[in-house]
Amino acid sequence: MGAEANGSSSSLNFLIYGRTGWIGGTLGKLCESQGISYTYGSGRLEDRRSLVADLDSVKPSHVFNAAGVTGRPNVDWCESHKVETIRTNVAGTLTLADVCRERGLVLINYATGCIFEYDSGHPLGSGLGFKEEDTPNFTGSFYSKTKAMVEELLKNYENVCTLRVRMPISADLSNPRNFITKIARYEKVVDIPNSMTILDELLPISLEMAKRNLTGIWNFTNPGVVSHNEILEMYREYVDPSFTWKNFTLEEQAKVIVAPRSNNELDATKLKTEFPELLSIKESLVKFVFEPNKKA
Numbered sequence: 001m002g003a004e005a006n007g008s009s010s011s012l013n014f015l016i017y018g019r020t021g022w023i024g025g026t027l028g029k030l031c032e033s034q035g036i037s038y039t040y041g042s043g044r045l046e047d048r049r050s051l052v053a054d055l056d057s058v059k060p061s062h063v064f065n066a067a068g069v070t071g072r073p074n075v076d077w078c079e080s081h082k083v084e085t086i087r088t089n090v091a092g093t094l095t096l097a098d099v100c101r102e103r104g105l106v107l108i109n110y111a112t113g114c115i116f117e118y119d120s121g122h123p124l125g126s127g128l129g130f131k132e133e134d135t136p137n138f139t140g141s142f143y144s145k146t147k148a149m150v151e152e153l154l155k156n157y158e159n160v161c162t163l164r165v166r167m168p169i170s171a172d173l174s175n176p177r178n179f180i181t182k183i184a185r186y187e188k189v190v191d192i193p194n195s196m197t198i199l200d201e202l203l204p205i206s207l208e209m210a211k212r213n214l215t216g217i218w219n220f221t222n223p224g225v226v227s228h229n230e231i232l233e234m235y236r237e238y239v240d241p242s243f244t245w246k247n248f249t250l251e252e253q254a255k256v257i258v259a260p261r262s263n264n265e266l267d268a269t270k271l272k273t274e275f276p277e278l279l280s281i282k283e284s285l286v287k288f289v290f291e292p293n294k295k296a
């Protein structure tokens, strides 16, 4: 894990997959703001030859995979599009890891932490989060089940840095993919504490992880948990004093979704040790999301 640091940004040349996506699009903007040379991959993940052609022409220092299918409007799509899900998220991701390994390139892979659910060893409210070495225990949705399989296989690729992203949030509250925007628009929401990823804080950290050539599995969430109601209360306090919402139970939620959703706490100690400045989830929400959106 972690070879020597890569030197100045002039030696960096990032190849990024996921140009049209939320995370991939944001990565390009970050590289621009930091003066890092980058190119978006034009290949499709499941087409090995197209990936090799990208590597040949770009000659990257590092590769970032923010490509994948997440389903529209949500992951329930994967339940009825299993082969398409396997093609990109399983065959495609493994192919990209393999071509990067052939060239000795670190692959920063935006994966998911939605492969765990609270259990007797990690009960809700206990503060005992799942660690990087824990075996995924959530197979309720096809999306999560296949992501867990890929994570297990990618452990054999010493060039891969697996980032377990969860319920991503950004300051852009107009983005329908933003977890805050999602729950603010739902007719009813459950109220369960979860680990979450503040992209405005963590995506820059992922660029730094590439510079440090970090590999292996990382819980890529802010330390601690926050519940749906706590987020919506902050939303009301900072953004819209007239905002109201309704809660429902997990059993009631199950009636309006196809596949169950994962709820968990991930232990972010490993990331916090590498990046001591990392804020807790509630601090990060205030600093990166709610203060910038505060109504005058």
Ligand SMILES: NC(=O)c1ccc[n+]([C@@H]2O[C@H](COP(=O)([O-])OP(=O)(O)OC[C@H]3O[C@@H](n4cnc5c(N)ncnc54)[C@H](OP(=O)(O)O)[C@@H]3O)[C@@H](O)[C@H]2O)c1
Residues within 6 Å of the ligand: 017, 018, 019, 020, 021, 022, 023, 024, 043, 044, 045, 046, 065, 066, 067, 068, 069, 070, 087, 088, 092, 110, 111, 112, 113, 165, 166, 167, 168, 177
């Ligand atoms: N958003 C979340 O809630 C969330 C949570 C945890 C983890 N993640 C993970 O983070 C990654 C990025 O998420 P995101 O929210 O940024 O996704 P997104 O907005 O849906 O973007 C996905 C990107 O992947 C590209 N793509 C899809 N299939 C491809 C293929 N076969 N070959 C090449 N490119 C392909 C898409 O391009 P085209 O339009 O050209 O297909 C698009 O640019 C995903 O792997 C996801 O599982 C997301």
